[in-house]
Structures are given as structure tokens and as C-alpha cells.
Amino acid sequence: MIIVGAGPAGIFSALELTAKNNLNVLVIDRGEEIDRRKCPSSRGFECHHCEPCSILSGWGGAGAFSDGKLTLSTEVGGWLNQYVTEKELGDLVKYVDDIYLKFGASEQVYGGDSDEVDEIERQAAAAGLRLIRQVVRHMGTEKCADTLRMMRKELNDKITFMPKTDVKGIIIENHTLKGVETSNGEKIPK
Numbered sequence: 001m002i003i004v005g006a007g008p009a010g011i012f013s014a015l016e017l018t019a020k021n022n023l024n025v026l027v028i029d030r031g032e033e034i035d036r037r038k039c040p041s042s043r044g045f046e047c048h049h050c051e052p053c054s055i056l057s058g059w060g061g062a063g064a065f066s067d068g069k070l071t072l073s074t075e076v077g078g079w080l081n082q083y084v085t086e087k088e089l090g091d092l093v094k095y096v097d098d099i100y101l102k103f104g105a106s107e108q109v110y111g112g113d114s115d116e117v118d119e120i121e122r123q124a125a126a127a128g129l130r131l132i133r134q135v136v137r138h139m140g141t142e143k144c145a146d147t148l149r150m151m152r153k154e155l156n157d158k159i160t161f162m163p164k165t166d167v168k169g170i171i172i173e174n175h176t177l178k179g180v181e182t183s184n185g186e187k188i189p190k
């Protein structure tokens, strides 16, 4: 089984696929291992327009070095509510949040019910706006990367990770998916 991309979508797919099954999972990313992702601009240089960009590519994906705000709301951030009920979506948000917690995300959440939020809601209403209340887990830049490192560690023996490999396309023969082809012409069977 091949997962292309080691961003949150790829990592969570790998965690799910390996949790209960003894599957042979290969994760491919055009970027680097998390601790080899180095951006020249973080050392004071201007953007070198690296290809692939270390900020956006590699283990952890685009937000690996962000301050990691997890919005624990069913009302913002996507359109899954078109496919599942509000209750199912709430359960899914909790399921994913619990995985982040298991891998070391901070317990601290912001924006629940409080006088401060009541006051912001009142001011918003006075301006004709509706405040959408939402709880946000704030991991912080360090914790965000650490959480991804822990997931990498957990998956180390369960998957094969192939960094620095750009996938050009999928291989289909007789209407059947056979694998992927990399930019340097290597064919990897599924």
C-alpha cells in the first residue's frame, strides 16, 4: 500500500492503516525527514525558492513548523458536514484530537465558555456579527514539531518512509492500479 505525501493526511492514514492491520505501508514524500527539513531563510538568508520547499514539504507537511492551532469545531474548517451528521463530525473531531493528545499535544485549550468570550460575542452582536464559538487547542511551534516527531517514531517500525522522492503519477494497467512512478522514472509497485 502506498501513501503519497507525509503531511497530516498521509500520517493519519498511515496511523489508521497500521493500527490494527499488519499492512505493508510505504509513505513517499518529495521532502525530507522532519529533522532534515532546513529552510535557508530560517538562518537569516532570503528565500532561495528551494524545490521542494522545506517549509512546505517533508514529514509533517505544510504546517509542521506552524504554531499548530487545532480548531475543535464542527462549524469551521471544511465541508465534512455535508457527508456526515453533526454528531458524527463532532465524534471525528474528538477522535483526531485524542490522537494529537496521545502524541504529546498540550492539554491547554482556549476559547471555551468564559466571560471574555461572552463579552466578545456581545460586542460582535452589537456590530451585527455572529461569533462562532470554538475551542482551539494551541500546540505551539515546538510542540507541533515534537508531536510529528513522536508520530514518526511510532510509525518507524510499521511503515517504510521514502523521503526526497517526487511522485510523477500513478501506474494503471488494464484498469487496475499497479503502483506509482517517480519523477526519475522509478516504478514502485503497490
Ligand SMILES: Cc1cc2nc3c(=O)[nH]c(=O)nc-3n(C[C@H](O)[C@H](O)[C@H](O)COP(=O)(O)OP(=O)(O)OC[C@H]3O[C@@H](n4cnc5c(N)ncnc54)[C@H](O)[C@@H]3O)c2cc1C
Binding pocket: 004, 005, 006, 007, 008, 009, 010, 028, 029, 030, 031, 052, 056, 057, 058, 059, 060, 061, 062, 063, 064, 066, 067, 068, 069, 070, 071, 165, 166, 167, 168
Ligand atoms: C505556515 C502554515 C501554518 C499553518 N497553521 C495551521 C494551524 O495552525 N492549524 C491548522 O489546522 N492548519 C494550519 N495550516 C494548514 C495545514 O498545514 C494544512 O491544512 C495541512 O498541512 C494539510 O495537510 P495535507 O496532508 O492535506 O497536505 P500537506 O501538509 O500539504 O502535505 C502534503 C505532502 O505531500 C507531499 N507531496 C505533494 N505532492 C507530492 C508528490 N507528487 N510526490 C511526493 N510528495 C508529494 C508534500 O511534500 C507534503 O509534504 C498551516 C499551514 C501553513 C503553511
